[in-house]
Ligand SMILES: CC(=O)N[C@H]1[C@@H](OP(=O)(O)O)O[C@H](CO)[C@@H](O)[C@@H]1O
């Protein structure tokens with residue numbers, strides 16, 4: 001057993017990583033034979049299999065921090081997945097997801113044998129010329145899963161093994177940790193890297209925008225909030241305390257009250273995938289409700305109508321509401337701005353049509369996964385991006401913020417000045433580092449309040465095309481390859497032609513298939529003018545995938 005951290009440090013400085021191997025062998029040996037892949041959202045698996053992966057991600061985080069000469073974050077969470085799962089993802093210095101070119105290192109680190117660890121460390125250090133004597137800080141956060149503390153311990157052992165300094169933020173939401181990383185690296189320019197600093201920044205901005213009149217027009221100052229029995233339920237309490245009467249939040253699915261399990265029959269993913277009202281939230285007709293997921297980076301709005309039908313206002317609607325509002329606020333400043341929206345193929349066709357034809361805001365498409373959307377959104381001065389499942393945010397270019405500040409100084413019009421001031425406060429309300437369910441919720445509430453809208457007014461802008469998501473199990477999902485932001489399939493040969501021929505038979509039909517980045521299956525999406533047609537189209541396509549792409553297990557059914 002290795003006991004001395006000083007001995008480890010000395011070994012690191014001498015480029016001798018044998019101790020890392022011994023540490024691994026003794027405490028976090030590789031237990032699984034199968035390979036894992038750093039996917040859309042890092043590594044995810046059954047928590048019991050992840051100890052060694054965490055240890056190795058601790059090692060990699062230190063290397064990444066030294067390479068980037070900044071602090072790095074590591075979040076332990078499996079988001080909306082069931083409680084026995086867990087996962088890990090790395091956060092880069094500006095609070096963004098780990099750069100794609102390093103994903104292959106992450107995969108390699110996770111999969112080599114214990115006795116090859118030393119070699120892989122030497123390989124990356126030499127190839128990227130990493131200076132190994134720097135003392136670097138790694139910020140660690142975790143969700144509420146019971147497995148998270150022991151996995152965090154394994155992660156910290158990895159960080160310490162290479163003489164990094166772990167800073168444990170305890171239980172935090174994923175977007176909070178992204179925010180802390182950026183605050184620290186921006187030397188507090190973006191905010192204070194503490195929970196207190198985060199709540200203050202967002203709540204102050206919210207209260208400023210809200211003013212003293214809380215109910216306006218059709219807008220009523222109360223929202224029901226489903227915390228998915230996770231970290232989002234814990235953290236919303238601080239907000240409620242800080243917000244006081246400016247927003248009444250009915251808090252439900254709070255595991256502390258002891259009624260439910262994480263993500264079980266509740267939370268944003270449950271609401272979106274089942275298109276139904278979550279358990280544990282009172283069924284009040286026409287009440288505006290929202291759900292977050294297990295690490296509070298996704299947001300879904302909904303309400304029940306008089307017939308108890310659940311109406312969803314998903315990521316597409318949230319994106320549109322935000323883009324339209326920002327467009328209006330920017331117009332009132334008199335400044336020219338390049339505002340754009342980024343969607344994925346899962347965005348409802350009706351939403352894309354509304355944005356381009358009615359709002360006249362350009363839309364670009366990115367592959368599934370926030371890292372792709374974020375990257376694409378950086379091209380605009382104001383880039384709004386959302387996945388239909390409710391994960392997204394707004395990014396404001398640094399130069400645009402500077403433009404605003406200098407226009408504020410130079411303008412002689414009070415009207416323009418107050419419009420710019422308002423926009424600067426809106427920017428403070430947004431967590432630009434990554435999709436943040438609670439910050440997004442506060443922004444949606446701000447917009448509805450400013451328009452005097454009920455949730456039904458918001459829904460009235462356009463009508464979603466009925467849609468259906470299906471899953472197909474195949475022998476090897478890598479056999480399916482796509483192009484054009486995953487909207488067209490290039491492999492296996494002939495599959496796209498077959499899809500086109502089926503889609504042609506349906507009114508307003510659209511469908512695409514792609515291999516999931518987080519689960520071992522192929523996803524099928526279909527939309528059409530009626531519910532029956534959307535269901536039927538999805539089924540026909542799923543059967544075609546099953547037939548042409550090596551389906552396994554029972555044939556897909558509705
Ligand atoms: C259709 C769908 O919802 N896909 C999700 C899901 O990715 P897949 O690659 O489809 O498994 O998990 C991702 C990570 O949470 C999320 O970004 C994405 O939107």
Ligand SMILES: [Mg+2]
Pocket residue numbers: 079080293294295296297298
């Ligand atoms: Mg999540």
